Amino acid sequence: MPMQNDIIPLSNRAILTLSGPDRRKFLQTLITNDVEKISGAQAIYAALLTAQGKYLHDFFITEVGESLFLDCERARLPDLFRRLMMYRLRADIDIKDCTDKYNILASMGRISGGVTSCVDPRHAHMGFRTIMAAPENISTCQTMVPYDRLRLSLGLPDGSRDIEVDRTLILEANMAELNGVDFDKGCYVGQEVTARMKYRANLKKRLLPVRIDGPLPDPGTDIINDAGRKIGRIRSGLDNMAMGYFRLAHMEFDQPYTCGEATVTPIRPDWYPPPEQKR
Incomplete structure (x- = not known):
C-alpha cells in the first residue's frame, strides 16, 4: 500500500467553516451530495457546479460541534469563498477561512486527538482524512508523494489538477462512482443536467x-x-x-x-x- 503507516500532510488543502442555524439548509440547495449524511463520524464528498452542470469546486465536508468544515483546495479557496458568499443572501450563516487554524492529514488508520478523523468517502482504500488543530502536526512524512501514488493507483481525481473548471461535467469525473452525488436529494445548482446525463446514459x-x-x-x-x-x-x-x-x-x-x-x-x-x- 503506497501510504503504509505514514501520516501525510495535505499541504495543498484548506479549511472553510460554516456556522449558524441555516448552515445545512444553505449547502443542501447548492451541492451535489446530501448534507444529512454528515455527522461527526462521517464525511461526505461533494461538488459545487455551474447552472450548466459544469465543475467548479469539489470538497469534503465534516461536522464539528455547531460548524460544518469544508476541506477544499488551498489555491482556489478565495474563489470558493466568494461563490458561497454570493449565494448566502439572507441565510443565517457565518462563513470563515480557518486554514491557519488547522492541518489536514491523510493516513491509513484513524488518528486520535484530531478535531475530526473520518474515512475518505471516495474509496475505502484511501484510508482516513483528519483535521488537526494547528500548530500541532504529527506528520511522519514531509511530502504528499505517497498520497498521490495511492490516489492515482485507485483512479481518483485531485480537484482542478484533474477536473477542468467550468468545462468538465462531474459524471465525467466519476463523482457518482466515488460517492460524490446523491440522485435522490432534490434540487441543487446543476442538478437537472447531472440527472439527465445519468438517466439518459449518454456519458x-x-x-x-x-x-x-x-x-x-x-x-x-x-x-x-x-x-x-x-x-x-x-x-x-x-x-x-x-x-x-x-x-x-x-x-x-x-x-x-x-x-x-x-x-x-x-x-x-x-x-x-x-x-x-x-x-
Whole structure:
C-alpha cells in the first residue's frame, strides 16, 4: 500500500467553516451530495457546479460541534469563498477561512486527538482524512508523494489538477462512482443536467487512470491513437501513473496510446461500472 503507516500532510488543502442555524439548509440547495449524511463520524464528498452542470469546486465536508468544515483546495479557496458568499443572501450563516487554524492529514488508520478523523468517502482504500488543530502536526512524512501514488493507483481525481473548471461535467469525473452525488436529494445548482446525463446514459468522456511508459507527459498533452486521432488529454501524474481524460468511443482499456514521448495505457479501476451499467 503506497501510504503504509505514514501520516501525510495535505499541504495543498484548506479549511472553510460554516456556522449558524441555516448552515445545512444553505449547502443542501447548492451541492451535489446530501448534507444529512454528515455527522461527526462521517464525511461526505461533494461538488459545487455551474447552472450548466459544469465543475467548479469539489470538497469534503465534516461536522464539528455547531460548524460544518469544508476541506477544499488551498489555491482556489478565495474563489470558493466568494461563490458561497454570493449565494448566502439572507441565510443565517457565518462563513470563515480557518486554514491557519488547522492541518489536514491523510493516513491509513484513524488518528486520535484530531478535531475530526473520518474515512475518505471516495474509496475505502484511501484510508482516513483528519483535521488537526494547528500548530500541532504529527506528520511522519514531509511530502504528499505517497498520497498521490495511492490516489492515482485507485483512479481518483485531485480537484482542478484533474477536473477542468467550468468545462468538465462531474459524471465525467466519476463523482457518482466515488460517492460524490446523491440522485435522490432534490434540487441543487446543476442538478437537472447531472440527472439527465445519468438517466439518459449518454456519458461520452471520462477521467481514467493510466500507466505511463516513458517520460511523464505535461498536463494537457494530447493522447493520440494509432490513426493519429486525438482521443484525450493527460492530467495530473507522478512517476509511471497519471490521470487521462478520454473520449470513451475511441479508447479501450489495456490498449497503449501515444502521449508526447511516452506511451499511456488506460487501466480499468475497481469502481468502474460493468458494461450493463456504464454511463
